[in-house]
Amino acid sequence: MKKIWNKFQSLAVAKKLLALSLVMSIVPICCILVLNYQLSGSVVRTQTGELIQANLEQNASNIENFYKGYEKIIQGIYTDEFYTQRLKPINRWDNSERYQAEHEIGERLQELCYNNSGVLGIAIFGTHYDTCFYDTVTQSGQSSFCFDLNKIKNNNTMELIKDERRTIYLPSVCIAQEGYGIYNCMYVVHQLTDFSEYQKGSVGFVILCFDETMLENIYSSGNTKSNVTLIADNKGNVISSAENNWKPQKLELDREKKAVFTQVEIEKAALKYVKTRKILQKTALRVKSKGILENQIYVLNIQDVNYGMRNFAYISVIIVLVGALAAVLCILLAWYTSNDVDRSMRYILDVMDRATKGGEEQMEESCITGTEFMRISRHFNRMTKRIEESERIERIAMLKEKNAEIQALEAQINPHFLYNTLDAINWMAVDKNEYAISKMLTELAAIMRYSIHGSNEIVELKDELTYLKKYIHLQQERLNYSFLSTLKADESLYHVKIHKMLMQPLVENTLVHGFPGKSEVDELYIEISQSDEQKLRIIVADNGRGMKPELVDLLNHYDYAMDKVETSIGVRNVIARLNLYYGNASSFRVESDETGTKITMEIPCGEMEEMR
Known part of the structure; x- marks a missing residue:
């Protein structure tokens, strides 16, 4: 191996x-x-x-919906005071009113039977088993096919349901009479109570009889050679089956121990029932069931699990x-x-070998098959172009770095000499009571100290704003307050870190190139807030003379890498620093016309040191 x-x-x-x-x-x-x-x-x-x-x-x-349809008929009867009121003289054996009450109940029951298909009959029994009914099989309220009145009386049906407040569903019964045929009858029973005298108990009960074939029609279409459906109650009676010439049956259960059985017991007995009657011939049978009507009735499905594999x-x-x-x-x-x-x-390896030897190679897609290899060739071609571009930018950056070092050496003036000289001039102004000049000298010294020490360092926004206010004040003093200045900043942003000297060149650009404008009063407006993208938004706007459209377009599409940043001042210097400090995380936009200029820049909030 x-x-x-x-x-x-x-x-x-x-x-x-x-x-x-x-x-x-x-x-x-x-x-x-x-x-x-x-x-x-x-x-x-x-x-x-x-x-x-x-x-x-x-x-x-x-x-369940089928049963509830008949249950609604029952509900309409036991909630209708008409029936309980008419039963009172019947239960009292008050002959003066009894026959009229029986006649009225019979008419109502006949109307219900004709208005509801599938109903074989409806009967109302009083407390002494006095009966009012209508039978659609015999079409009579005198002779009954559906109701065995003697059997109901002998079985003490009233006693069985007197404590039941719910609807009772009785097992199917096969009834055959000459001249009327054979029916598998099913019964729904509910007691009648006079709600105005509820504490006295029931005043009778109502039985509704319907044809089992109505129930069979609902599920029989789903029976196939591999599965059948049975309907059984929790007492172990099969109350509906789609078998030919079927008659009500009982499941084989131990009825001596209990009268009501669990769902599992019913399932096992139903499986045995199907096997015994050979409804399904195979032995690999599986049963599933679902209880309905408060588990009084179970819908059982018996399936031949191997039928689909034959x-x-x-x-x-x-x-x-x-x-x-x-x-x-x-x-x-x-x-x-x-x-x-x-x-x-x-082909790919050959091109790569030539490229590693210093050649400027490009892969031809026509020489390659396969989407993945074409993607490799495209990535390779883009990569070689990026390498060439990176080398070009690196050469420019090295040249700029060298020029910056030379300029830094040329600009090395001892700052202490400048501070001491300004301090001496300040005291001379104080001695001559020139306090305005003294204040300007003090602010100028603070500005120089702030700008000279660590010009690229990061400070909190509040420090930058302090410096900017002093700078604007000096300019207002110098220009004899020829312009107004407004600065709005959200105090919750004072802790945000920012690179120094990002706003001062924009203000200086406005004062030098924007003013005086066409308005009577020149105004400078500065606003600092947080944008919807959680960035620090800085707006510097004026009502000056505006910029030329070509200059606006140049600044909005400024390529700092192609310009000499070290010799650039003002707006272009700010754009270049934004790109160097923050990259694509920052933005810079100029809007200008003859009514003024608005510059909007956004930089990330948070620890700016991570963006360097």
Whole structure:
């Protein structure tokens, strides 16, 4: 294995790709063929289960809505005082009013039956089992097909529901009478209470009977050869099934221990029910259920989990044939691709070799195939151009640095000499009571000390503003207050760090080139705030004579790298320093016309030392 690995490592990239393509195409195909049956079977079972679950949820929802439709009829009866009031003389056996009450109740029930399809009959029983009903099978309120009155009385139905405040759903019953046919009848029961005398208990109960086939029509369309749906109650009675000639059945449960069963018990009994009656012939069955109507009724779905796999053997043969064809195609494609890769790689390496020897090489995309290799060639071409540009800029920067060093040597005047001289002149002015001159000299000395010491250092905004105010004051004194000045700054920004001398050249540019303007009073306006992008925004505006459009365009598109910054003053000096200090994180914009000039620059807030 080690020899094989070493041999593989020594191959060219194209041959490695060819070998890897062969291995990665044939081996996975073989693995897929081996695992296909299990994986596909799992997918089929999972998806079938999901579909069955969705079908179960839909059936459960539809069946619950079906029951609630009949429950609304019941609700309309037990909330209508008409029925409880008419039952009072019936329960008292008051013959003077009884027959009239029975007649009125019967008419109401007949109207309800005809207005609601699927209802076989509605009956109202009093406390002594006196009955008022209407039967749509017999179309009569005298003879009943749906209601076995003697059986209801003997079963003490009233006693069973007297403590139940909810609707009760009784099991299905198969009823056959000559002349009327055979029906699987289902019943919904609810007690009747006079709400004005609620403490006295129920005054009777109402039973609604409907045809089981109405319920069967809701879910039977979803039954297939692989799954069936049953409806059972929590007492173990199968109350609906889509079997041919089906009659109500009971599930096999231990009824001696309890009368109400859990969902799991119902599921196991339903599975046994399907197997015993051979509704589904296979043994690999799975049951799912969902409780509705406060778990009084369960919708059960029994599924043959292997049904979807019966014809899968034919699919497996087709997959094997397709896999073999895919393997052949992969081999051909790998061979063709490896040749293309080899040709492109050789060309790229040759160009790179020539470039490393000092040649200015560019790759021709026409000599390369493949998107990735074309991207490499484009990146290589851009990189060589950037290197050339970087070398050019580096040469310019080195020249500028040398010129700056020479100028720094030429400008080395002892600052202490200047300070001491200004201090001597200041005291002479004080001796002669020239206090205005003394103040100007003091401010001039402070300005010189601020500007000379560390001209590129970083200070807090409040220090820069102190210097700027002194500078403006000196200019106002010098120009005999020929202009007004307004400075607005958000005090919350005083702690922000800023490079020195960024605003003074802009103010000086305004005083030298902007004033006097066309207005009666020259005004200088400075505003410092925080922008929406969390940057420090500095605005220097005036109402002076403005700039020429070509100069505005030059400053807005100024290329500091192509200019001699060390000899530049004013606005261009500020632009160059902004680019050197902050790069693309800063911005500078000039707006000017005959009514004045507005300069807006933005720099990052925060620790400016990180931007150097």
